[in-house]
Amino acid sequence: xxxxxxxxxxxxxxxxxxxxxxxxxxxxxxxxxxxxxxxxxxxxxxxxxxxxxxxxxxxxxxxxxxxxxxxxxxxxxxxxxxxxxxxxxxxxxxxxxxxxxxxxxxxxxxxxxx
Amino acid sequence: xxxxxxxxxxxxxxxxxxxxxxxxxxxxxxxxxxxxxxxxxxxxxxxxxxxxxxxxxxxxxxxxxxxxxxxxxxxxxxxxxxxxxxxxxxxxxxxxxxxxxxxxxxxxxxxxxxx
Numbered sequence: 001x002x003x004x005x006x007x008x009x010x011x012x013x014x015x016x017x018x019x020x021x022x023x024x025x026x027x028x029x030x031x032x033x034x035x036x037x038x039x040x041x042x043x044x045x046x047x048x049x050x051x052x053x054x055x056x057x058x059x060x061x062x063x064x065x066x067x068x069x070x071x072x073x074x075x076x077x078x079x080x081x082x083x084x085x086x087x088x089x090x091x092x093x094x095x096x097x098x099x100x101x102x103x104x105x106x107x108x109x110x111x112x113x114x
Numbered sequence: 115x116x117x118x119x120x121x122x123x124x125x126x127x128x129x130x131x132x133x134x135x136x137x138x139x140x141x142x143x144x145x146x147x148x149x150x151x152x153x154x155x156x157x158x159x160x161x162x163x164x165x166x167x168x169x170x171x172x173x174x175x176x177x178x179x180x181x182x183x184x185x186x187x188x189x190x191x192x193x194x195x196x197x198x199x200x201x202x203x204x205x206x207x208x209x210x211x212x213x214x215x216x217x218x219x220x221x222x223x224x225x226x227x228x229x
Contacts, residue, residue, distance in 0.1 A: 004156075034217055043118075043205060043220040044157065090156050101147055101170070102218055104156035 002027045002095040006105035013081045014113050021076040021108045023091030032094040033074040034102060035065055037087050044090065050074060061085070081112045117141060118221035120206050126227045127196055134192045135224040137206030145209035146189050147218060148181055150174065152202045160204075163189060196228045 003026045013019045025031055032051055036044040048059025055067045065076045076089060088109050092102040117140040127133050139146065145164055149157035160179070162170045165186035175181075178196075183189040193200055203225050207218040 036220075041225075043222045044207075044218075046217045046219065049217050092156075101149075101159040101162055103159070104149075106156045107154070 002031075002093050002100075002103045004091050004093050004103055004105035006089075006091055006108045008108050009106075010109045010111060012111045012113065015083050016080050019076075019078050019081045019085070019110065019112070021089050021091075021110060023074045023076065023105060024072050025074060025091070025093045026072065027093060027095040029095050031072075031074075033065075033067065034092040034094075035059065035063070035074075035076050036090045036092060036104075038090065038107075039087050047076070047089075081110075083112050083114050086110055086112045118206055118208055118219060120204075120221035120224050122224060123222060124225045124227070126229065128229050129196060129198060131196055132192065132194045133196060133226060134190055135204050135206075135226075137189045137191070137221060139187065139208045142187065143208040144186075146183060147207045147209070148189070148191050149205040149207065149220075150202045151205055151223070157205055160191075193226070196226075198228045201226055201228045 005024045034049045035047040038044050047063050048057050050057050050067045058064045063078050067074050088107050090107045091105040094102050119138040121136050125133050147162045148160040151157045159172050160175050161181050163183040166183050178194045181191045203223040205220050205223045207220045
């Protein structure tokens, strides 16, 4: 079975400060990890993914994420937050390649204050 | 634009009525997924197609739900005898073509409100 946990319902950060949105996962094989962002009344937009290779992956809008196998984590980060980053963020996992669907976390609301 | 069009964007219906949602990928993609998202929650997997074959169904997909992809292109999701608990956003997604490791690209979703 594959599962994802996002321990924080909401993260508040001041504009210009670094942000971190946490994600931990559980899979039986090699994890394929993804981050998505959702703006109000919109579908999900892909931000970045980790499949293999460098543990630090870079994605859209200046976001990056760090894969940590020993801690089974895949935290989303950004060095300097923007007010426009305020949205709902979802971590997702797939247990290996192939046709299996992604399993999503419950989401973390990021609020960036001006 | 993710290349996935969903219609209608919003449907309000009375309990007991049937509703149908449609998903149209702009270009050919073998794999098409349906998810359901309730307020404040992450998307939950419903079902998955490879071409016209429905290969996997979640236990969330009760017998009131049926999905089809008759020609391996567009897909429909029908809910019969709707209940208030069916109120949710229904999301369609396609897998990046030819990529087992790829991400899903989602449409804007169809929001269902059951009164």
